[in-house]
Amino acid sequence: MNHSGAEFLMLRSKTNTMRWRRPALSESSFRKILSIAGVFVLLLLVAIFFSLVIASFPSIRNFGVRFLFSSTWDPVKSEFGAFPFLLGTLATSFLALVISVVFSIPISIFLGEYSAQGSTATFIKSMIELLAGVPSVIYGFCGLFLLAPLVRMLEMKLGVAPYGVGIFTASLVLSIMIIPYSASIGREVISLVPSDLKEAALSLGATRFEVIRKVILPYAGSGIVAGILLSLGRALGETMAVTMVIGNSNFIPKGVFSPANTLASVIANEFTEATGSLYLASLIELGLVLFIVTTIINLIGKLIIRRMGVEG
Amino acid sequence: MKEPSIRRRILYDKLFKIIVVLITFCSILPMFFILFFITSKGISVISWRFLTQLPKPVGEIGGGILNAIIGTLMLVGIGMAFSVPVGILAGIFLSEGRKGKLASLTRLCVETLQGVPSIVIGIIAYIWLVVSMGSFSALSGGVALGLMMLPVIITATEQTLKLIPGSLKEASLALGVSYSRTILKVILPAGMSGIVTGILLSIARVAGETAPLLFTAFGSPFMNFNVLKPINSLPLMIFNYATSPYPEWHTLAWGASFILIILVLGLNLFTKIVTKRWKVQF
């Protein structure tokens, strides 16, 4: 009886084998394929970095470190310096950051603490997250046609040149675009504050405001900062919306209402027509600088978030 | 030290709440404004003619956005062809080899890639494809978009697969199913809804991208199905028309924006609902 049972099992397994149409990959070769995919991604990033470096080489060799501090961008004389664009990028990004923080921190507090569940919360959360989904060119379009005339009226009232476009307008548009990034991270870290800490404070007689101020914010502080860093990274690299409303001037901006250019917008404007390989290499070097700066900021932000244990 | 009175503290508390609620509700306003303006200015332009015709030369009334719509679909298609297979495989790799050195390094690269500004991706696609092929093409634009889709798909795949209970994999292996089959035919289908959601999100992200297409896809007033030739896309068209001085082109741009925003926001909302409904999480 046992004998036929074993035979039966073997027969069964044989038919099972025969039903498979082709032999399966062995585990090690499949794992190899997987790691090739991983290595591919690695190589991709390395290739991107090196392509940028190699293509900017004529410019690096010609200008050296001077490139970052020179404020002349003169294609006629082949003199290129990145300073006006570094300034433009930093000015718009930081101004946008300041404006957006005014909104994103209250949003994080609202969604993380006051109203964490319920349909109002979901509605507001979705609305804010949809802001991140609107394409950049549409932000630029709306900024150009809706915001710029308003800014122009403001400038005429203030007696400043009524450009309508410039650093101020670009920062406004940018700030709206980056709100969702810091708001959602901020919300997450605030909601992760352990409730026993909050309850302890409440039971000691603190008002909700005081709990937020003295318990939640200090605890979630670094997470909120990380979220802000991420939205900064986003702002630094933003191209289309900024290009459409920044006024396109290659000079050091004189004030917050002046036209300017950012690293990204000057590349967008002048890339297809850079006559002369030094010109093109200088533009690519700007791209390299942008790449390095955004990568560093993004990685710092992600590192902090990971330390706090939040799934970014 | 004089302790502020209870009444003062309660006042601050109430004030704070009011300010927070007010600011929060104010921050939804931009979204409303954008939707309102685009819809009001764009919807009057939408007609069957608008959707099925090609653009007309400067100064002539009429014309449509058909080539831009097809172009966007094609570019996204090419991007998917490149990023979906690689992305899913890499995502599986990351979820399977969690602690390994290669895995952590790869994860770092994925996060870095996600943060690369779209214009830099455009420069890369130009160097890699346009210069070497000697012409602008839909292919180069599609690859640029694919590079941007890749990190989203990888992350979505990794996170989805991480959430699948290990017991499923173990049961399959215990039954004698080979490792590769377990992954491809058991685990992957189980996580398919999350992965598809990730793909849809990546599409939503790149459908509206203009910067990487400026010097790769180049734009075209004609209909084009050839991958090796330049091609138009919705965001490119909006950019070109919006920055022109012709009011007729502005109206077309509003119409195109309306279509684009419906497409992108629609995808976003859809994925949100799907995520909730099917309890997919990542």
Next chain:
Amino acid sequence: MKYVLSFIMTLVILIAATGDGTAKEQELIGAGATFPYPLYSKMFDVYSKEYGVKVNYQAIGSGGGIRQLTNKTVDFGGSDAMMSEADLKEASAPILHIPTCAGAVVLTYNLPGNLQLKFTPDVIGDLFLGKIGKWNDRRLSDINPGVKLPDMNVTVVHRSDGSGTTFIFSDYLSKVSREWKEKVGAGTSLNWPAGLGGKGNPGVAGLVKQTPGSIGYVELIYALQNRMPYGSVKNKKGNFVTATLAATSKAADTNLPDDMKVSLTDTDAPEGYPISGFTWILVYKDQGYGDRSEEKAKALVKLLWWMTHEGQKYTEPLEYAPLSKKAVEKAEKLIKSISYKSSVIMK
């Protein structure tokens, strides 16, 4: 679900790959100047209807046209700027400048009331150097007696991209203002001392239209199509000339060199408009480079012949000056010299 996805992807790739089936009809790619864009877009639309050849021209600025032709990523470039020695050296093969029409660069402005302004060369130079800050400055009111100039700031609008229109304008200013020549010079992309940048002729027109108190330079048709005012300019002979078709043609009626690389600015013609210029199509003299087919070279030559002959009838309705008989003769010689490998294409 996975199968549906892969099915869709395969379909897309198939459609994309089979696109070549329709490529029996030639497609030519060009890029460059925005100056003649309204004309070219009309010309190419007509050409595709009459001959079935699609010409895809993207107006990215003359600098872009030169760059893309040098990179050989386009079949022809459009430019109102003549290629410099350095540009030609980089291209490494001879490039022909084939004129298609002449146009005028006008000064358009945004001021209240329907003002018709006059400009003199030195005033234009100083405006764009940023030295005249207000519209009711003495120097402007001196040459515009009886005109009520407002007390507004002058906002200069220039090109942010590499532009042939800028080339023509700065070439003119370099001739009439020594300060301009030393400080800024002539070229497609300048180190502008002041103002806002717009992308392309359309960008500048758009900015001027929206910014009160601004002044910018654009090709005539852009000011006309947008119903924007433009000023008359004092020419070399002392006459204030308004840019018209006739005035541009008069400026173009000058000694034409065989290679047609000539500047029309600061013309000697008494009724010529001083800020005029030719616009050219740039092509390689020897079309047998890379893997270009002979069909494509032939198609390009046919297009160029059409643009300089039958296509000329589209210039006047758009206020561009058509090529004079002399200019067409020179253009014909240039087109006939285009060769494919070692044999001339058009006999």
